[in-house]
Amino acid sequence: MVIIAVVAIGAGVVIASLMNRKVVEKEPVTEDAGRLVENARREADTILKEASLKAKDAVLQAKTEAEQEAKEKKKDLQALEKRLQLKEENLDKKMNLFDQRDAELIKREQSISSRDQALQQKEEKVSQIIEEQRSKLETISGMTAAEAKKVLMEEMENEAKMDAAKRIKAIEEEARETADKKSKEIMALAIQRYAGEYVAERTVSVVALPSDEMKGRIIGREGRNIRALEAATGIDLIIDDTPEAVILSGFNPVRREVAKIALEKLIGDGRIHPGRIEEVVSKAEAEVEQAIKEAGDQAAFDLGVHGIHPEILKLIGRLRYRTSYSQNVYLHSLEVAFLCGIMAAELGINVKQAKRAGLLHDLGKAVDHEIEGSHAVIGADIARKYGESPKIVHAIMAHHEDEKPNSILAVLVQAADALSGARPGARREMMETYVKRLEDLERIATSFNGVTNSFAIQAGREIRVMVSSDQVSDDQAVVLAKDVAKKIEAEMTYPGQIKVHVIRETRAVEYAR
Template sequence: MHIVIPIITAVVGIIVGAVIGFLYRKTVAEKEIGSAEQEATRIINDAIKSGETKKREAILEAKDEIHKSRTEAEREIKERRNETQKLERRLIQREEALDKKSDAVEQKAEELDRRLAKVQKTQEESEEVRAKQIAELERISGFSRDEAKEYLVSTIEREAQHDAAVKLREIMQKAKDEADANARELISIAIQRCAADHVAEATVSVVPLPNDEMKGRIIGREGRNIRTLETLTGVDLIIDDTPEAITLSSFDPVRREVARMTLEKLIADGRIHPARIEEMVEKSRKEIEQIMKAEGERATFEVGIHNLHPELVKLLGRLRYRTSYGQNVLKHSIEVAHVAGILAAELGLDPVPARRAGLLHDIGKAVDHEVEGSHVSIGVDLAKRYKENPAIVHAIAAHHGDVEPESIIACLVQAADAISAARPGARRENLENYIKRLEKLEEIANTTTGVASSYAIQAGREIRIIVKPEQVSDDAMVLLSRDIAKHIEDELDYPGQIKINMIRETRVVEYAK
């Protein structure tokens, strides 16, 4: 019981304390709420006042901006109005100008119509007069309009041909006089300064024997010596009835020379048997190789050409044993080199490339019996293989006209080659080929319209042509001779040049009775 009372007292105290605390906090809260409401009221009032102030300021700024915008808009409107007025005035002026121009154009059109009518009338009158004149001319001349036109065209054509022929003759004569004088001087200088043999050497193909008994020793027992010699050299030995001589036959001049030297050594030695023959053939081959090398070096030294490939030097030496129409090819090449160099020097060019091209222009003939193709194509291949200058290669390719010459060096080598081959005594030509060439020359002339007869003279260096006077006039002879020259150039191969001598003769025969 004593415990319960204090507990109750404590509980009642706690409850009373809680109520008192609650009432105190409520009072404090009410006071804070009141002060907060007052502060909020004050803030609201301040905000209202500030907002009204800013509103008034914004209204004033807006009014100012509106005023400025209105002023600017009025100014722009005024300026545009002024521009519009200016454009209107310009348009009015242009309309007035166009009206004036339109009036002027109309007046001009009327004037042109009047003039056109007048011209048409004049043209009609002219046509009538022209028709009357044509009719009168036809009546007077006895020609119709088409006949007169044809006659006039033919007359003009004849006059044009005459004028062209006369002018061509003048130009050709002038060019020929100047070119002949210059060419004659250059060629004479070149030939005078180049001292070459007049008649070329012929390759030896007959070996003399001391006596006819030597033939039997060369043949040997059962022909073993001659078979050995033919097998080792590749040369046919012809032992016929010719006393104290043996003929050597081979397409290869070097082989023929080896066989000749071997025979001479065997005859001088007197010991002739297969082993000795083999020894002498080998010895002769070495000597020939040394001779060819020496001859090639001598040729290069003679024409002043250096830095040639050693193989080209050897091939030049082989040309010593090669002939063309009886002319020694090495001597011919040296002569061409000298002539080409002299011509180049006279023209103010470097003579060294010309001499080099002249020396090598026939290099293909050294091996043309071993390699397929013409000596020109073989020479080009050899020059390219041994790194010769492209200008030299082109000169080799063009020296017989297989390709068109594209450099002065090529033209000089071509001319020098023709000079060396065409000079009297330089070459021998097969009689049959020579006769065929002359017959072909006359055939080309005789098949030309207007030619009565032709004759090849001066060993084919000149052709004399007799024309039909009733078909070919004096002026037409100039053109006809050019046509024949062109046909000869296209269809014939010949050294040097061919002169075309054309003759027109008119004869009148009458009898007195």
């Protein structure tokens, strides 16, 4: 507004000066021109006055606005100053409060320091009193602190053992009512539902001859036929006075089977010479390999387990020619697999996985005569190599405690293996081994304090331990049974399980005269 007013005033001044200049230059003017000039002057004066008034109004308005703005800024500054003043007052209060707290803390520190000193003095005094009392007690009791501590610890240990024995007894009685009954039901049901052969046939190592004349033809001129047959099969042929029979001797059951088939073919054909022997042995090897493959495939089919590596199936088939304690390992593996499946179904776990673990548990026996080590470890390594799951590998490894079982599957395989091997007629034991196992059982049982006698019964499946009633209490008998069982597990190898039965009785005898 101020700028506009100034411009208007300037314009009026310029117009007035121009008009004055024209009047001066043109002296001879007419009256009309004079009037026009006069009118122009009046108008210019009017314009100048109006412009001056507008300029004054604009200046006044600008001044008013500036004053208003200054008042507002002043008010804002006063409010800000007030707030700053309040903050400063608050800060002063806080500083005073902090100073008071610092003073209180200093007082507390001094108080605590004095208390610490007093407590330290009291502790020293108490320690001195305790030492004096201890020395007096040692003098009175005649024992040092270490000896008294040992006696106290022994008493506490004995009390803890007694309490633990009572607790164990109560827990076992409670668990035995359900667990023992249920486990027996499951195992009995598994045995009843599996219709396996009662006694498995052993691998035959004797070849029957149509007549004794055939022995000479088998031996050949200067023994060339028998040497060729032994060289081709790796099996020793024993031809002695046994009528109409040839004995095959060799550590490898597959080679022995090849030799048996080849010899039977040669006897049936009648043509026996080195060239013919090599041809027949080659055919017999192909037949055995095919039979091995078919046996492995048949086992997987019968059990309903699929996806087993072909090399593992071949090893399963080789178990057909392997025996353990006169029990055919192939049939034993099928039996264990079926038992595992039945028990797994009763427990509600994976049946196919249980059957698979049972079938493969003795896999290592197919090659344990070629590889050093336990058949369980060998079998686990083979299963791991051909992509079996860690659960299956662990079950194979743990079925003879080469690894501690940590799954239900591993325990199932252990139980099924024991059931299959321990049932009557399944296996044959040497008399010396049987007697030694019974003697070891009784020796372990009688090695504990308080045992008066022990008797191994039930073909070594149970050991009855007689204890003195004066030395062993009812609660200690529970602990003793566990200790005996643990020692048997650590020192002996046996199929199935052994029941430890601790018997304690008190007899009162009196005579009437």
